[in-house]
Amino acid sequence: MKNIDWSSLGFGYTKTDYNVRCHYRNGAWGTLEISTDETLSIHMSSTCLHYGQEAFEGLKAFRGKDGKIRVFRGEENARRMISSAERVMMQAPPAALFMEAVNKAIRLNEEFVPPYESGASLYIRPLLIGVGPQMGVAPAREYLFIVFVAPVGPYFKAGFKPVKAMLERVYDRAAPNGTGHVKVGGNYAAGMLSTHEAHEKGYALAIFLDAKEKKYIDECGPANFFGIKNNTYITPAARTILPSITNDSLMTLAEHLGMTVERRKIPLEELPTFEEAGGCGTAAVISPVSAIDDPTTGQSIAIGAPDKAGPWSTRLYNDLRAIQYGDAPDPFHWISFAE
Ligand SMILES: *Cc1c(COP(=O)(O)O)cnc(C)c1O
Numbered sequence: 001m002k003n004i005d006w007s008s009l010g011f012g013y014t015k016t017d018y019n020v021r022c023h024y025r026n027g028a029w030g031t032l033e034i035s036t037d038e039t040l041s042i043h044m045s046s047t048c049l050h051y052g053q054e055a056f057e058g059l060k061a062f063r064g065k066d067g068k069i070r071v072f073r074g075e076e077n078a079r080r081m082i083s084s085a086e087r088v089m090m091q092a093p094p095a096a097l098f099m100e101a102v103n104k105a106i107r108l109n110e111e112f113v114p115p116y117e118s119g120a121s122l123y124i125r126p127l128l129i130g131v132g133p134q135m136g137v138a139p140a141r142e143y144l145f146i147v148f149v150a151p152v153g154p155y156f157k158a159g160f161k162p163v164k165a166m167l168e169r170v171y172d173r174a175a176p177n178g179t180g181h182v183k184v185g186g187n188y189a190a191g192m193l194s195t196h197e198a199h200e201k202g203y204a205l206a207i208f209l210d211a212k213e214k215k216y217i218d219e220c221g222p223a224n225f226f227g228i229k230n231n232t233y234i235t236p237a238a239r240t241i242l243p244s245i246t247n248d249s250l251m252t253l254a255e256h257l258g259m260t261v262e263r264r265k266i267p268l269e270e271l272p273t274f275e276e277a278g279g280c281g282t283a284a285v286i287s288p289v290s291a292i293d294d295p296t297t298g299q300s301i302a303i304g305a306p307d308k309a310g311p312w313s314t315r316l317y318n319d320l321r322a323i324q325y326g327d328a329p330d331p332f333h334w335i336s337f338a339e
Contacts, residue, residue, distance in 0.1 A: 009153030053130030064326030180240030276310030
């Protein structure tokens with residue numbers, strides 16, 4: 001294994017040895033190429049640079065106690081990249097090619113997969129971009145699919161602690177029939193200012209409202225939202241929300257634990273009734289939220305204890321992590337091995 005101080009890793013880019021690339025040209029995907037180059041040379045008129053023909057994915061691999069490297073629900077990421085590509089008129093790598101590239105990138109960088117004890121993991125970033133000379137607004141004829149990886153630290157260094165969130169009252173991240181449900185860079189560009197302003201005011205998250213009526217909870221910039229009350233896991237359903245694989249997994253686990261799961265609109269007025277709330281996504285699994293502040297009214301909604309994650313959130317977090325690291329059985333067949 002590489003000589004890395006695994007415990008000091010945060011969530012960021014670390015150089016590894018290899019990345020994997022594949023070109024789509026003349027109507028077909030080529031073969032996987034192995035590269036040691038961290039940079040790309042692409043045409044300055046590429047559609048990804050001008051017209052946002054870009055989609056990405058994020059997933060993780062975990063080293064278990066047995067030394068085996070487990071990939072969490074990669075097929076779901078492959079499927080999601082296909083739906084993202086369709087929405088912004090890109091050619092998508094078929095699921096088999098996607099998984100082959102992911103597994104190859106992991107195997108080539110095996111020494112960067114953190115040891116079990118560290119609580120760290122290998123983050124995998126598949127990226128799809130439209131390339132080639134093209135000035136007019138139209139889909140590119142050529143595409144580049146890349147998979148690179150980086151070891152990332154355990155998200156909660158100081159333990160699984162709640163954070164404060166801010167309601168975003170000014171900006172929208174996604175239009176009602178726009179691209180909110182697909183993982184494209186444009187959504188992140190639209191949401192970056194909100195997250196930045198929230199951070200500046202001391203909040204960990206900005207929570208977006210539905211763009212049309214401003215009455216319902218949508219999602220956070222890079223994470224879905226959920227609330228828990230009366231043994232019920234409730235998460236917003238809307239076309240503008242990115243279908244989080246973590247959220248889907250938490251819903252499955254919640255049902256398995258005997259909770260009721262509801263996917264429906266969450267009106268703002270319902271927030272004070274939650275016993276627990278959180279954001280969920282690959283990076284942190286769950287970010288428990290103990291307070292949601294509304295900058296327009298000055299109202300602060302407290303949810304659960306300010307300094308301790310609620311019992312259901314803690315249970316769901318631990319159960320999901322146990323499956324990811326191979327500490328618990330995998331009854332839902334979420335794990336594949338990078339072989
Ligand atoms: C990627 C992403 C998430 C989290 O999805 P996971 O599959 O759980 O990592 C949530 N919201 C948005 C907007 C995202 O882009």
